Amino acid sequence: MYALSRSANRLVRGCRTRGKQFNLRSWRYIWPETRKCLSTSGSKFSDWEDKPGGGPYRSHEDNPVRRTFNILSDDVKGYFGLSGKTQPSDPSDAPKNTEEKNHKSKDAEKIWPSFCDVLVIGGGAVGSSVAYHLKERALRGLNVVVVEEDSTYKRASTVLSVGGIRQQFSVPENIQLSSRYGNETSCGGHLNSLAGGGIGCLLMYEWPYFFTIRFLQITLPDGEKRNIRFSICVVAAGAWSGEVGRLVGIGKGTGIMGVPIPVEPRKRYVYCVHAPDGPGLDSPLLIDPNGTYFRREGLGGLYLCGQSPTDECEPSIENLDVDYDFFESNVWPTIANRVPSFENLKLQSSWAGYYDYNTFDQNGIIGLHPIFTNMFIATGFSGHGIQQAAGVGRAVMESILHGEYQTINLERFGFERVLTNEPLYEQNIV
Numbered sequence: 001m002y003a004l005s006r007s008a009n010r011l012v013r014g015c016r017t018r019g020k021q022f023n024l025r026s027w028r029y030i031w032p033e034t035r036k037c038l039s040t041s042g043s044k045f046s047d048w049e050d051k052p053g054g055g056p057y058r059s060h061e062d063n064p065v066r067r068t069f070n071i072l073s074d075d076v077k078g079y080f081g082l083s084g085k086t087q088p089s090d091p092s093d094a095p096k097n098t099e100e101k102n103h104k105s106k107d108a109e110k111i112w113p114s115f116c117d118v119l120v121i122g123g124g125a126v127g128s129s130v131a132y133h134l135k136e137r138a139l140r141g142l143n144v145v146v147v148e149e150d151s152t153y154k155r156a157s158t159v160l161s162v163g164g165i166r167q168q169f170s171v172p173e174n175i176q177l178s179s180r181y182g183n184e185t186s187c188g189g190h191l192n193s194l195a196g197g198g199i200g201c202l203l204m205y206e207w208p209y210f211f212t213i214r215f216l217q218i219t220l221p222d223g224e225k226r227n228i229r230f231s232i233c234v235v236a237a238g239a240w241s242g243e244v245g246r247l248v249g250i251g252k253g254t255g256i257m258g259v260p261i262p263v264e265p266r267k268r269y270v271y272c273v274h275a276p277d278g279p280g281l282d283s284p285l286l287i288d289p290n291g292t293y294f295r296r297e298g299l300g301g302l303y304l305c306g307q308s309p310t311d312e313c314e315p316s317i318e319n320l321d322v323d324y325d326f327f328e329s330n331v332w333p334t335i336a337n338r339v340p341s342f343e344n345l346k347l348q349s350s351w352a353g354y355y356d357y358n359t360f361d362q363n364g365i366i367g368l369h370p371i372f373t374n375m376f377i378a379t380g381f382s383g384h385g386i387q388q389a390a391g392v393g394r395a396v397m398e399s400i401l402h403g404e405y406q407t408i409n410l411e412r413f414g415f416e417r418v419l420t421n422e423p424l425y426e427q428n429i430v
Contacts (some may be wrong), residue, residue, distance in 0.1 A: 015254065047304030048169055060133055112226045116145040118400065119216060119230035121244055124158040125386050127236035129393025137397055147218070147238070151244050153319065157238050161354025162270055162304050164295055167389040168429035171363065172385065176408045177391035212374045213248065230427045232400060234376045239265035239354040241379035248372070252331045255338065256371050263365070264379040265317045266357035270306045271327050275345040278303055291429055292334035294342075302348065307331050308383075309428060320352040361423035366392060367399060367414040374402065377415060 118134055121126045123146045138315045143232045153159050166180045218226050242263040245251055251260025278301060285295040291380045294305035307330050309315065315323060327347065336342040358365065358380030365380040378396050381388055391408060405411065412424055 004411050015276075021204055024235065028386065059108045097144055102236060113122070113143075113145055113228055115229045118142060118144045118232045118234060119228065120144065120146045120234045121176065122146075122154070122234075122236035122238055122241075122379075124156050124236070124238055125161075125389035126232070126381070129379060129389040130164045130236055130396045132392075133393045133397035137401060145230070145278055147216070149237075149389075155354075157354050157356065160270070160320075160351055161307065161386045162293075162295070163386055163428075164293065166285055168428055169285075171424060173408060173410055173413060174363070174388070177388040178384070197215070203278040209374050213372055220307075232376065233372075234373045234378060234396060235261070235401075238356040238379060238385065239263065241266050241356060241377070245287050248375075252370075256419060261365065261377065261379065261415075262360040262418060263356050265354040265357055267315045267320065267325060267352050268306060268308060268355055269315075269316050269322050269352050270304055270350060270382070271331060271347060272349045273303050273305060273342075273345045274348050275303060275342050276301050276343040279339060279341070287430055288334050288338060290334060291430055293330055294335050303342075303345075304330055304336055307334065308341075317354065322350045324350070337400060346351070356380055356385060360418055361425050363424050363426050364388065364392065364413050365415055366395060368409050369415055370419065382426075 033422050037114045063286055070412050074130065081227055118131075120131050127146055127148070134142055136145050150156050150157075165178065169175045170179065214229055216233075217227050218227065218228070235241050235244050242251070242261045245261035249257055251258065270417050280298065281296070281299070283296045285293065286317060287293045290307070292305070292307040294303050296302070309324075309326070309330075324347075327350070332342070332345075336345075356379050360380075362382040363380065364382075364384070365377050367377060369377060376396055376399065378392050381392075395405055395410050398404065
């Protein structure tokens with residue numbers, strides 16, 4: 001409770017400000033159909049209007065002081081088991097037939113949240129982990145909305161990842177993140193999900209020495225624009241985090257605002273091969289000094305392998321086409337040299353995905369932006385996002401709710417090192 005009130009007080013400081021608008025690109029959305037998720041947004045809607053005693057969620061309170069007390073009140077009630085019913089008690093509220101259910105579902109997709117406490121930009125492993133840990137700790141005391149550009153996740157780095165988990169790093173924080181939380185599940189919970197396009201317009205308020213971001217405008221596929229207000233924004237857009245930063249002027253101004261988020265997409269190939277005489281079930285994730293790797297995939301004699309190219313040979317990011325010559329000339333010879341049984345292998349399938357590559361020092365950037373006092377950054381993991389997502393989500397949650405890291409001290413991963421040009425190099429990058 002103290003942590004929530006402390007966080008709320010920090011957010012209230014930017015209320016008395018004057019507006020300034022920036023024009024940006026747009027994102028479309030997809031909406032979960034559950035009534036519980038819809039209720040958390042605090043938006044008004046006719047078909048499923050909350051009735052007295054019909055649900056435990058409060059509508060949005062514009063007065064920040066009252067909102068703080070409402071949150072604390074809900075926390076106390078939840079702790080002592082005094083929360084209200086989670087579903088309407090009147091059976092007549094339930095849809096009578098399939099047609100009515102479909103009608104309700106279509107209406108639900110049109111509903112838009114007018115406000116959230118935390119807006120997470122990016123619904124991949126890192127963004128989902130941030131949202132999960134926030135909801136796990138704050139429960140109903142915090143409204144969280146996740147914005148994801150690709151509703152199909154066909155181009156998302158999370159689903160195109162190799163999924164390797166290791167603990168061999170040169171930076172202690174990377175070892176802690178991967179060893180303590182690498183195997184946790186970092187998605188789930190009752191969250192509002194907006195997915196499918198690009199960020200629209202952010203309304204920013206100016207204070208004497210810093211900025212806060214308050215509004216997000218999202219353009220739907222049909223061109224319709226929707227707005228959502230928020231108190232805190234978390235940029236977890238993976239490979240496109242640098243672009244998101246530029247949309248609000250990070251990297252385009254002078255002084256600190258002239259320093260961009262140094263994250264860009266880098267395309268990486270993954271090859272799935274079948275080797276009947278390959279290493280057994282105890283085969284680890286093996287990485288050659290030249291960056292070539294392989295790991296076993298399942299029980300059918302399949303292995304995933306790949307290699308990060310040199311800077312001079314970086315492939316184009318315009319598409320996700322696979323270069324098969326790269327496998328023949330670079331990957332296969334290396335793994336066959338390490339494991340002679342790989343001489344007898346057959347390429348089964350392949351794909352390509354994007355690294356959120358930190359061009360500054362190949363390490364993650366985590367924490368508050370030094371100018372935007374309500375913008376947290378969680379990106380730039382350069383291929384380590386899957387194994388570090390759970391730990392990063394927990395760290396961002398601690399920073400938002402408690403104002404400090406409590407489990408793993410990630411202060412060295414802050415954006416300040418970019419400003420002072422003090423890179424924190426990781427030697428073991430794949």
